[in-house]
Amino acid sequence: QVTLKESGPALVKPTQTLTLTCTFFGFSLTTSGMRVSWIRQPPGKALEWLARIDWDDNKFYSTSLKTRLTISKDTSRNQVVLTMTNMDPVDTGTYYCARIRDGSGSLDYWGQGTLVTVSS
Amino acid sequence: EIVMTQSPATLSVSPGERATLSCRASQSVSSNLAWYQQKLGQAPRLLIYGASTRATGIPARFSGSGSGTEFTLTISSLQSEDFAVYYCQQYNNFPYTFGQGTKLEIK
Numbered sequence: 001q002v003t004l005k006e007s008g009p010a011l012v013k014p015t016q017t018l019t020l021t022c023t024f025f026g027f028s029l030t031t032s033g034m035r036v037s038w039i040r041q042p043p044g045k046a047l048e049w050l051a052r053i054d055w056d057d058n059k060f061y062s063t064s065l066k067t068r069l070t071i072s073k074d075t076s077r078n079q080v081v082l083t084m085t086n087m088d089p090v091d092t093g094t095y096y097c098a099r100i101r102d103g104s105g106s107l108d109y110w111g112q113g114t115l116v117t118v119s120s
Numbered sequence: 121e122i123v124m125t126q127s128p129a130t131l132s133v134s135p136g137e138r139a140t141l142s143c144r145a146s147q148s149v150s151s152n153l154a155w156y157q158q159k160l161g162q163a164p165r166l167l168i169y170g171a172s173t174r175a176t177g178i179p180a181r182f183s184g185s186g187s188g189t190e191f192t193l194t195i196s197s198l199q200s201e202d203f204a205v206y207y208c209q210q211y212n213n214f215p216y217t218f219g220q221g222t223k224l225e226i227k
Contacts, residue, residue: 037216047156047164047207049216062215063121096163105211106154106169108176113163 002026004036004097004111011117012087018116022080022097026109029055029075035100036080037107038071042093052100053080089118122146122210126219132227135198141222143191143208152212155184155193158221159204167206168193198224 008020020038027034038050051071052060061069070083080097094115098107123146133139143153151171156164166175168184171191181196195202203226208219 039218046220047158047209047218049209049218052216060214098163101166101169101175104154104169105152105216106166106175106209107156107164108166108169110163110165 002099002109004099004109006095006097006111006114008095008114008116010115011119013120014088014118016087018082018084018087018091020082020084020095020097020114020116022082022111024078024080024097024099027099028078029053029073029080031055033102036073037098037100038080038082039096039098039107040091040093041096041113042090045093050095051082087118092116092118121215122149122213122217124208124210124217124219126206126208126222128222129220130223130225132225133198134227135200137198137227139195139198139202139224141193141195141206141224143186143193143219145189145191145210148188149210149212151187152210153184153186153191154209154211155182156207156209157202157204158207164207195224200226 004024034055037052053071068085094113096113098110101108125144127142153171155168158164172184205221
């Protein structure tokens with residue numbers, strides 16, 4: 001059974017760096033074709049794709065946020081980590097990690113999401 | 121960056137009726153398009169990938185069509201559990217992009 005769960009701080013101050021961890025079960029990022037993405041959603045707004053990491057360590061980022069984002073993986077712990085620097089109140093929202101369906105770019109399994117509030 | 125535009129923003133339909141949701145891409149995404157359903161307070165759920173293939177466990181009343189720049193999600197006979205927000209997503213080009221969503225509400 002595939003599951004993913006996000007963890008990290010619920011509250012960060014402006015200018016701080018956010019670090020989120022996605023811990024997953026039921027698949028391995030050492031398996032060819034496996035990929036994981038991060039997506040976020042401001043309160044009451046649409047989904048926004050942030051980043052993707054592949055089994056072979058290829059990485060892809062949102063154009064508008066790429067200078068602030070870093071995605072990495074720890075295959076021994078079945079974890080994917082996203083860091084976002086210079087946090088701002090507009091970055092407030094729910095952050096999701098999701099597995100990418102093999103051979104596709106669609107997101108077939110999602111975590112429950114973690115709400116991050118940026119406020120001083 | 122490919123812009124995905126969904127219409128309408130809100131759709132009011134009675135249970136048992138058909139709902140048709142549209143998604144337009146600013147340039148061709150071939151068939152690399154997915155649809156998601158999101159209920160309040162929940163994570164999105166994959167409904168359709170490859171523009172027309174239902175994901176595992178998705179009822180047959182959900183169908184997707186289209187290619188290139190014009191896509192449609194059809195729900196043939198609305199059930200109470202189908203009232204939610206629906207998003208399209210292209211994965212033909214990086215960055216992946218989502219539409220702004222269509223809220224399907226009970227008429």
